Amino acid sequence: MQVSISPNHVPEARSGSGLLSVRNLTKSYGALTVVSDVSLTVERGKILALLGPSGCGKTTLLKMIAGLTGPSAGEITVDGEPLGGVPTHRRRFGMLFQNYALLPHLNVMSNVAFGLEMQGFPKADIQPRVYSALSRVELSEYAKRMPHELSGGQQQRVALARALVYEPRLLLLDEPFAALDKKLRESMQLELRSICNQLELTTILVTHDQDEALTLADEIAVMRDGRIEQIGVSRDIYERPRTPFVADFVGKSNFFPGTVVGRDGSMVSVRTEDGVTLQAECVVPIDADVDTVLAAVRPEAISLLPPGTAPQGNHAVGEIRQVVFRGSTITTILALADNAEFVCSTPAGSLERLPKVGERWVACWPVSRTIAMPQQKPQSPENRTNATA
């Protein structure tokens, strides 16, 4: 599959060519193909997230961009310059790792200065640059500390200063906040995003955390089994998933298997196994000869109406199985006629009253939030076992 961001995915077209361009990149270990024919472009100053479950090849792809692993085939260019023969240490990229990877025997200052020394910056430049990078991550007073004296969040900020200090052409992030607790992770995501935006850093983020991808990234490439399943701006990925995998991996989706009973342009009518007819939009055109599809709807697109209400638009009636009060939202699980479960997430306070288990409530949602997509092709057996990285 060759995927690239076509212009209509980018809301505001930027001048200048894409800074990073990856073409047909493949990595195989013997018979194992970990990354398979991936193509993508990241524009200058944009943040792209490589999002996928573990083993989807996202880290291998990042390592190939960094030059830490050689590709089996394909090409990577930065500003049009092919990186084929350029070793890692001459690429002038910055990189953050999940375990921070600070040099344990050097203090904070020497860690940040390391890249400047290695890249032959003039001696007089080093100290002012180090202090300006440290003050950007608000760690100036920690310059003399050793890495093991710092908390995880502080260590990652040192690592960020170490990467920023030599003005990298590309910032590569490998699950940078996975080891931090939720609160700290969220504040660091916002901090990182504002730094990347300020410095107009072209950034690649590898993550398995869809929240992180949505928070940080301008564009998301959802990966699966070494391939890009869908790439586009974050909002499109969330609101217009092209495959059930994307609809399920990024956010949550309720799926209704059904058959196409009518077509009107990009809209289709789907008769679900439950016996309800839903109107849905096709993000990917569905071939005329395909008639089994999945209709998908996000849990938060659904309104719940009390028993007896006349349903309108897309709807389903189900028996309440479980009601979970989660503070800002209420998660309700309904069972449909065929016993399939169905999740609604409604803002607390928007319901007339809390549903009771056993009642039959009506779930309604707008046609515009209903997506129809071809049922996923089953994974080919070799792909299922192959993706290991």
Add this chain to the structure above:
Amino acid sequence: MTHAIPNGGSLQLGRLGHKTVGLLLVSPAALFLLAFFIIPNLLLVAYSFTAQMRDGVLVTGLNLENYRRAFEVDLYWRVLLRTVRVAVTASVVAAFFAYPLAMVISQRGRFAKIVTLVVVAPLLVNVVIRSYAWAQLLSRQGALNWVLDQAGIAENAPQLLYTEWAVLIASVHVFLPFLVLPLASAMEKVPSTVVDAARVAGATPFAVFRRIILPLSLPGLVVGMSLVFSLTAAAYVTPQILGGNFAPLVGTLIEQQVLSLNDWPFGAALATLLILTVLTVNLVFLKAVERRTSSWTAGARE
């Protein structure tokens, strides 16, 4: 579990506290060492101060005669110096050979197992057989000289056998694993992401070695060099067979005093001097490196 056992049952042990339990656990080994190592050594040291051979007759009584002799007679000094020289050289030479080998092993690549086997192999061969094998290679008509002769590099080259060089070569060969293995294990502890981070930051492969691998493997290097030094200095069979009486180390000297000349007190004094030398060199070396690395090893071990 404890609640099922009546008071005063065998799990009383649990109430003794960690300290007592720890002492009980180490006591068998400690007692063994006390009986078969520490006491004999103390006796040896004591013997060197309380007895001497005078004209072939054993005379007891507190005296420093054995040490006066060891320090005054040129030969003994020279042998002790040679022992230290060979042991230091062996550990330094072994360190040079050990680094590339340890890197191959620590990277766990295709050849890691083979290299480990080759490095450890000398330990599997009896020390006498191994030494005679080296003697065959290093003698005047040995394989080394034959190769030099055939290649036209040196005709009738002097033999290496019965020189310090022979002892050095064989010592490095047999004690190399004691350096390679701790070094490889220290290198394995360096997280691969730290190396990756350094490479991305602009470090050439050589800079990665010099700035990351070398300093972070120092603890392993120190342990290994200290082992090679101690083992070489205290070796007997290898220097005896390959150095002979032309380039003896202290071990050979002690053996002569004890078994050939029957001068046990002087042999004990030489043994005491050897122990002191090895201990001193090790302590000075370990302290010097520890001071450099203690500030960050705590972090590196996390």
